[in-house]
Amino acid sequence: MDSRRSSRALIDPKVRQVGFFTNAPLPPDRTQSDPPDPIHSTPLADASSPGNFLSPVMIPPPRHPSSSLLPRLPHSPSDAFPPPSPTTTTTTTSLGDFSDDVTAASSPPSAAAAAARVRGRGSSVKQQGAASSFPGGGFEVPPSVKAPSSVPASGLTTVSVVKLPPGISENAGGSVSVEVQSDRALNSKPLKEKTSKAERRAIQEAQRAAKAAAKAEGIKTPAATALANAKPTKSTRPSPQRNDSPVVVAASEKKGGDRSVEKDRKKDVPHPRMQYDDKSRVQKLKKRSVVKPTEARNRVELFRHLPQYEHGTQLPVLQSKFFQLDTLHPAVYKVGLQYLSGDICGGNARCIAMLQAFQEAIRDYSTPPAKTLSRDLTAKISSYVSFLIDCRPLSVSMGNAIRFLKSQIAKIPISLSESEAKATLHSDIERFINEKIILADRVIVKHAVTKIRDGDVLLTYGSSSAVEMILQHAHELGKQFRVVIVDSRPKHEGKLLLRRLVRKGLSCTYTHINAISYIIHEVTRVFLGASSVLSNGTVCSRVGTACVAMVAYGFHIPVLVCCEAYKFHERVQLDSICSNELGVLLAGDPDSISKVPGREDINHLDGWDKSENLQLLNLIYDATPSDYVSLIITDYGMIPPTSVPVIVREYGRGQLWI
Amino acid sequence: MDFQVVVLAGGTSKKLVPLVSKEVPKALLPVANRPVLSYVLEQLELSNIKDLIVVVEGADAALCVGGWISAAYVDRLHVEVATVPEDVGTAGALRAIAHHLTAKDVLVVSGDLVSDVPPGAVTAAHRRHDAVVTAMICSVPVSGLSEAGSSGAKDKTKKPGRYNIIGMDPTKQFLLHIATGAELEKDTRIRKSILRAVGQMDIRADLMDAHMYAFNRSVLQEVLDQKDKFQSLKQDVLPYLVRSQLKSEILINGAPQGQQAKENGNDKVSYRILANASTPSFHELYALGPNGSAPVRRTHKCCVYIASNSKYCVRLNSIQAFMDINRDVIGEANHLSGYNFSAQNNIIHPSAELGSKTTVGPHCMLGEGSQMGDKCSVKRSVIGRHCRIGSNVKVVNSVVMNHVTIGDGCSIQGSVICSNAQLQERVALKDCQVLSLSTSVFLSLSSNEYL
DSSP: OHHHHHHHHHSOOOSOOOGGGGSOOOOHHHHHTSOOOSTTHHHHHHHHSTTOOOOSSOOOOOOOOTTTTSOOOOOOHHHHSOOOOOSSOOSOOGGGHHHHHHHHHOOTTHHHHHHHHHHOOSTTHHHHHHHHHSTTSOOOOOTTOOOOSSSOOOOEEEEEOSOOOTTTTTOHHHHHHHHHHHHHHHHTSTTOSOOOHHHHHHHHHHHHHHHHHHHHHTOOOHHHHHHHHHHHHHHHSHHHHHHHOHHHHHHHHHHHHHHHHHHHHHHTOOOTTOOTTOHHHHHHHHHHOSSOOOBOSSOOGGGTTSOOBOTTSHHHHHHHTTTTOTTSOHHHHHHHHHHHHTSSOSHHHHHHHHHHHHHHHHHTOOOOTTOOHHHHHHHHHHHHHHHHHHHSOOOHHHHHHHHHHHHHHHHSOTTSOHHHHHHHHHHHHHHHIIIIIIIHHHHHHHHHHTTOOTTEEEEEESOOHHHHHHHHHHHHTTOOEEEEEEEOTTTOHHHHHHHHHHHHTOEEEEEEGGGHHHHGGGOSEEEEEOSEEETTSOEEEETTHHHHHHHHHHTTOOEEEEOOGGGEESOOOSSSSSSOOBOHHHHSOHHHHHOBTTBTTOOTTTTGGGOTTOOOOOBOEEEEOGGGOOEEEETTEEEOGGGHHHHHHHHTHHHHTO | OOEEEEEEEESSOSTTTTTOOSSSOGGGOEETTEEHHHHHHHHHHHTTOOEEEEEEESHHHHHHHHHHHHHHSTTTOEEEEEEEOTTOHHHHHHHHTGGGOOSSEEEEEETTEEEOOOHHHHHHHHHHHTOSEEEEEEEOOHHHHHHHHHSTTHHHHSOTTOOOEEEEOTTSOBEEEEEOHHHHTSOOOOOHHHHHHHSOOEEESSEEEEEEEEEEHHHHHHHHHHOTTOOOIIIIIHHHHHHTTTSOOSOOTTOOSGGGOOSOHHHHHHHHHHHHHSOOOHHHHHHBOTTSOSBOSOOOOEEEEEOOTTSOEEEOOSHHHHHHHHHHHHTTTTTTTOOOOOTTSOEEOTTOBOOTTOEEOSSOEEOTTOEEOTTOEEESOEEOTTOEEOTTOEEESOEEOTTOEEOTTOEEESOEEOTTOEEOTTOEEESOEEOOTTOEEOSOBOSSOBO
16 A cells, blocks of 8 residues: 555656746745644645645645543543433432322322332433322322422422323322332333342332332222233233233334334435435425425426425424424424525535534433444434424535444444443544534635735635634734635625625735636635535535636636545536525525515516416536636645545545444 | 423512412413413323423422323323422522433423414424424404403503514525514614624514424524523514524524535535425525635524414413403303303303393303392403302402402402402402402592502
8 A cells, every 4th residue: 555655646747737836935934934733744744845736736644643632531430421311220310309298198009109210211211200109199298398488399289291191091090009110110121030139129119119008099990900910920921912902002003113213314314415306205305304395396407316494484383393202302493494494504614513413412312221332323313314304404524523423332342331332423523523624714714825825816616614713823824815705695795705805904805706717817726625526526515606616717816625625526427407405594595585685666576476476496506617726725635636536545434434 | 203391480579469479379360260381281192292391480389380281181191290490590590400311302382371273383384494493473462452442451560571572584584583572672682693694684563473483403502501691582582583693603403504514525415405405595605605615604504483373372471461361261262161151152161050130241251150149240250269259249350369359349359359359348359460369348439549
């Protein structure tokens, strides 16, 4: 492998000559004034030596495995995450105090409450305990509620409980025991052979409590008692018993339903480039989708294969579903909402937001009984991902990040304890963000700054985070240059970039894309960001980028694309029609086109979307052919677009993702 | 989703005094023969919220409400009832149950809200912006106002200046100013700093606070602890949070704001990438230092969710509102009532008995076991269970509760007749409220009197 690489370095690169390369060498002091970066000084070392500029194809040796950087240390479980409380516990959960003041008031069912609590395995504790403390479902004000203090603390009294089937709900005393058992039967399945002493005791206590409750109520339920008697046998062979008790059936159905839903979601994660004109697949997708958007009335025929939805239908649906999406982690939900509403956009930001949400979700994750972490967590992540796809199609960067995360989950050795595994994943995600995005950006900045000379006029389009960092860093180095920001409707992302750059003291010019041919005469360099770079060198980026690149090419101005290597993809794409994204929120939003910001009086297009013959189309990306790109600056060096396959092959997939 | 739901059911409201009593607290006032609280609970149940805390003022009222909930929702919801002393106000009620709140955010709903706005919309808006408080506001019911104009007497029952002044930013996502009706009489003061930070403020007088709030739990508890004079969420806590949003004094535990920029350089970069990618709200712009460096000022966000005009959203907080809601629930907003309407657009319980030549018009409701004599006419009214109504009675625009006896030849217009009342023959009522407790009415009354 080493020999191969060195030989390639010897060969004179068979790429187009990038003209400005032979320009005057950079003064070494400028480059040395970079902030010290001990880790990545290696690629820079040759850059700063004056006689030896960066060759167009400069593929540094693969960075040393990041173990030196962020060692994949097995966190001690206590510092990262608190160890999960043992599943069979006799301590009350934090919710136990809901029923505490009640049990003080009503003595006979307190044993039942305690028993239910002992048995408790997680979330149902509160309901069970509270339910059993009020056997009749009746209502009683605990005498201790009216505290005389200035801020009286009031107790809570459970007056109704959930999920009792109507047949048994009249005598809740019986149903408590039934529920206790049903949970018990389900929970004890994995360890049915051995019941620990504490558990047997819990069973006994629950039984006793149920009897006491039933007696206190004065109602004998034959079904309940029969079930209570049948319990010991049940824990050993649960299946036949479960079928004849309605409660258990309901419970198991519920559980099974959950599982199948999860499985469905896992299975049907839509293909990232699904063809939406395939009717059967779209039907399948619709069944599964959380956000059921209404399709646009006037769809553009040429783009039938892309999802075209009516404007503004998704957000309200997603909002009103807030409480239905119980399986979803709140952080993931929030990120999805932010994608959908356009609060977060931009490849890097979306990827970081997603990964951070996954970090939180993993932190709060606990493996359900009878499942292994790696399998269950993968399914969970898949369901999150399909939710995020519902909100907005994934970008290439996110796809790569998800693939990385899943491979990390799969790699976790089964011997690792849950908290250790979670800590490892946490640090893995952290490492991905740091290395693939933040450090990569830093390296890109280092490379790109060498291309900026005093007196340059740099043109950028839209708002790219990498380009912004380059401009700011070059400014900090004291280079004298001017920036032209080209922007376009409807999102006007360049405005924010303009505001930030001006605040830093850069001299900027702001113009719209229709003035590009006018302004291009002054420009000496074009810096562009990218959403993804495909293996034929095609650069996918914000719509309008291709236009800018082509104009620059026509005027013989070098076009430099800044893109982190984790956005590379081995796919080949020739145009921007076959795979693209339609602006979901803004696409069909006629207001974003018809309204002129700051001019309320211009309303010639009001109500134009009602027209039958009008088809609205708002593409988000376009594809810039590699001919128009002079250079791609990545964290592996500066490469011509024809060398993208090399990066994808050498660093992609297995090697690249650590 | 890490949300706890608190329903403030109130006690025996003074504003509804002829209608409510010890036996019938405000939460159990019948709207289309269902307690008003059931509308809230069902809306919550529809959103898959199963765990609720219902806070009731006064022990007697709590007993009634708890009894009713346990009977009606035993197999559907997990409800816990907390009793607080009377006159502690909404803030006091939350203070009393503060130690039961554990989730990250709390959704507080008034028990008298009759609405079909999904609560998830409010909570989602809250989460999206990491807000400290999100309030739902709805448009002032137009129908109620126009109705009041047509029958002039009702104008008096409508208290003047019950309106809010609500200021929002141009995107209609953030709450910048809120003033309740009492303050409206004086001059309204708007914070200059907020106005300067936002640049533009929409001030609306046609919106009102629907009393459904999502609070960040830790912030809510802190405010309640520190400001122990605060009585009402609507008049004290919410305006306070809105007022102080740009110079926040509260410690946000979760630190949703700029405090995230930690020492670690990489974290700062990722934070900056995230911040640059999104359109900054004015809070973030204001919090930034003069040179755009790390945030120096502490801010918090107060968001707003505006219920669309197509949704129904009214609070039952006055007698007028009680009449309006009763009319609307069987009229234009009849999807809320949960009943199936007949072809004549009314609901007549199968066990109700109608005399000959008795007509029940559209938008009417006749409860279980009620009997009506001959030649009666009912228009746009709700009649409760087991009422006995004599012959030749006219009931228009009225609410008749349960077990009411009405003698022959009565004429009832725009009135509320509470349970167990008895009207003698030939009584004419117009815009009255008749108290229960077996009052017998002989006289003809008009205008706003109550017995």
